[in-house]
Structures are given as C-alpha cells and as structure tokens.
Amino acid sequence: MEVLERVRYFIWRLRYGRLPTNKACHRWGHGAPYCGHCVGVEESIIHVLRDCPLAHDVWNHLLPMQTRLGFFTCHYHSWFQHNMLNYEKLEGGNEWRVVWAVTCYHLWLWRNKENFDYEFVRPRIY
Numbered sequence: 076m077e078v079l080e081r082v083r084y085f086i087w088r089l090r091y092g093r094l095p096t097n098k099a100c101h102r103w104g105h106g107a108p109y110c111g112h113c114v115g116v117e118e119s120i121i122h123v124l125r126d127c128p129l130a131h132d133v134w135n136h137l138l139p140m141q142t143r144l145g146f147f148t149c150h151y152h153s154w155f156q157h158n159m160l161n162y163e164k165l166e167g168g169n170e171w172r173v174v175w176a177v178t179c180y181h182l183w184l185w186r187n188k189e190n191f192d193y194e195f196v197r198p199r200i201y
C-alpha cells in the first residue's frame with residue numbers, strides 16, 4: 076500500500092489491536108474507559124475509528140449510501156479485513172483501502188490532539 080510509513084505503522088497497530096484507547100488504558104489500570112465525546116460509551120478502537128459520531132460524520136461523507144450498512148455493522152476484524160482488501164478505485168484514482176487507512180490514521184491523530192492539546196480544533200466536514 077502506497078502510504079506514508081507512519082500510516083503503515085498505524086495500520087499494523089490496528090491489525091493487532093494495539094491502540095491505547097481509554098478502554099485499553101482502563102484495563103491496564105489507568106483512567107476511565109469512556110469516550111471523551113460520548114456519555115457512558117467505552118472508547119474501543121472501533122468506537123474511535125467508526126462508531127463515535129465524530130468518526131461517523133467523516134465516513135458518511137466518504138461512503139456511498141449503498142455501502143454504509145455493511146461498513147457500520149460488521150465486527151472489528153471483518154471491518155479491518157474488508158477495508159484492507161478493498162482495492163476499488165475512487166474518483167481521483169486512490170484505492171479505497173488507502174483512503175480508509177489514511178482516514179483512520181487521521182481520526183486517531185485528531186482524537187489524540189483533542190486529548191492532549193486543548194487548543195486543537197478537529198477539522199469540520201460540511
């Protein structure tokens with residue numbers, strides 16, 4: 076996959092479920108397991124990257140209507156595999172799997188910036 080090395084490394088971490096989400100940190104004895112945006116919802120990887128309304132809005136701008144149901148309802152490992160194996164080219168010539176990987180990378184980056192840089196404002200998509 077033709078992406079920056081930091082995106083490639085991020086995808087490797089995703090493949091093995093190695094992101095320090097609040098849920099993971101809580102399991103390791105640090106902090107509460109909840110999403111910083113949603114009330115009472117645990118922050119798992121799939122929550123940060125797909126199910127959180129902040130991520131949902133981004134995906135809704137990228138996904139054709141007919142693919143949304145499958146995209147938003149499968150389990151994490153199916154979601155990862157299905158997107159990583161999707162070589163379909165989009166307008167502009169990028170493969171879906173590249174768009175997916177770079178989008179996931181940015182969703183995680185923005186989540187971290189929001190948590191650690193109080194001046195950061197997540198880009199808005201309208």
Ligand SMILES: [Zn+2]
Pocket residue numbers: 110111112113116122126127128129
């Ligand atoms: Zn959330």
